Amino acid sequence: MNQPPLVALVGNPNAGKSALFNALTGARQKVGNYPGVTVERHSGRMALPDGRPIELVDLPGTYSLDPSSPDEAVTRDVVTGSQAGERLPAAIIVVVDASNLDNHLRFALQLIGLGRPVVVALNMIDLARRDGLEIDAGRLSAALGVPVVETVAVRKRGIDELKAAVAALVGDGAAPAGTAQPPVPADIVALQRRARAISAEATLSESTGRRISHRIDKVTLHPVLGPIILAVLMFVMFQAVFAWSETPIGWIEDGMQWLAEATTATLPEGFIRSLLVEGVIAGVGAVVAFLPQILILFFFILLLEASGYMVRAAFLMDRLMARVGLSGRAFIPLLSSFACAVPGIMATRTIEDPKDRLTTILIAPLMTCSARLPVYTLIIAAFIPNRAVGPGIGLQGLVLFILYIAGIIGALVVALILRSTVTKGGGGGFLMEMPKYQWPRLRDVLIGLWQRAMIFLKRAGSIIAVTTVILWLLASFPVAPGGEKQSEYSFAGRIATGIETVVSPIGFNHEISMALLPAMAAREVAVAAIATVYAIDAGDEAQMTMALEDRLQGKWSLPTALAFLAWFIFAPQCISTIAVTRRETNGWKWPLFMVSYLFVVAYLAAGATYWTATALGL
């Protein structure tokens, strides 16, 4: 008991709500889940001017109280007090974009109409002034009948005033007195007209000067320049993932090696030491080493989202997507899937058409997720020479780029086939607000990045560590008698021999067969699995200290390595992806379909690569 009062932060998408949430709570945030629905609950602690604590909850951005998605339904249910597991908010902060009052006030009016204590945060007031808008907060407050505070969340202006207004609303924690509210029209068109009237009344002056966003759009949405800029941005992003991560990966690997040596020196020779050094440290270390790359990728995605460019990318991609029966809206979930298919599939909820959405879910796993990056990185580092093929373009980066493109083209082809067969019908629309451009705030990006890093490390720390250890046990027992190879003789070796009969036609060897099964738990485990297998076989110290890619070079042929890369473009999904697909499609039918088609495509792609490469004499 004795929970602090709950205050809800509500507003339209693009009202600057998350930046305001960060400004109000700082880094003291928690990301959880609402029970029964796959909607994230973002909450944080905030101190009122008198020191009392408040729990602030950041609700999903919504256009109205009439929900069209699970996210929007959560927003409605929380503010009306009908969300299971959530107490009724003591007050509501409605965030409106000062330069878009016409539209945002409509939702504000709906929320005020609920009769709960409300304060309106007139956010991004600086951008409104930049665009030549002069707004009278006093008049707005009088017209709405609730307090209005001017804020600039990204510059932390108006934050103390907003906290003071919340303190006054929450009062001493007793049931808040309902204020007399003017009746709110139920009809959306009537509400909209009322909002426009209030907006006109509160706007003192309005210049018609061209806005900065429009000037930027002239370049970024230009029919020729726009797509070129998008392609260059994507290319720079993927080159950076490779180039910037080299140094920090080196640090992590050095740290892990130091840890392994220290453990070897401290513990007596035996089962525990072997388990820790060859199982846990080698396995988890191999995965954690890829954290820099994952963070760089997320860094770019967060920047593109925060700056407002992401929706422009969706706009530019709509034509292409329409050709395979999807909409530009699918671009954002698909781009998120480059980081991880799980948030990507969850982001498909913004697609209203059910068949569009299902198709997007089914092709999301074809986007190269960050978990596949470790696999690509390892194989590329081992088999593709590190030389320049042009100014600023390395061969390794180019191969990586080709792998990503192959995934994208595969996804488009699959979408086209699905849209004319299993997900036929339904007219995919594209209707989307394009927010103003904004300079992304490093702090907001870093908070987002921190949350991703934690989620990844928890995964590395749990699923991946457990799978690695189980694999180590299977690969270490029973102990091979003299003359036998441990990786052939062990339990894992025997299971892998079974798998090998299926995959040897496409060039996969024994170690790959052994890595395929745990890769289902999480893709990056394939690297850890290969590391574990070779660590066990290595035996002598000289081999142990060799980098994994150096050890691979002598053992795999180039066609095998290329086939392995091709397999991973389409590889059947990790368990988390299958689970989220089941949850999002309400059943086993679609996840099973997804896994089967991916398996077939991966097998054929790897086979074609292997046979072609062998025929070419590579």
Next chain:
Amino acid sequence: MSASSSPLRLDELPLRRAAHILSIDWGRLAASEARRLRELGFDEGVRIEALHRGGLFSRDPIAIRVGRMTVAIRRAVAAAVSVNPAP
């Protein structure tokens, strides 16, 4: 230019030509599309302007300025909106 004040469909409106929404044929739109359009501020009398088109080879989608917002819509939806260009 006597034709300048005759109504046009939004998908035919030249780029950067100010106009006002004359009427919207809600019946032509799917229920979810109609609702989203209303939520994005499409209404009779609202100031509107076509800003950008999708690209070289296709005129889809269109970026529309409606009120103070910029919205991306496809031509099929835009065709349900009839506008009155400013003279």
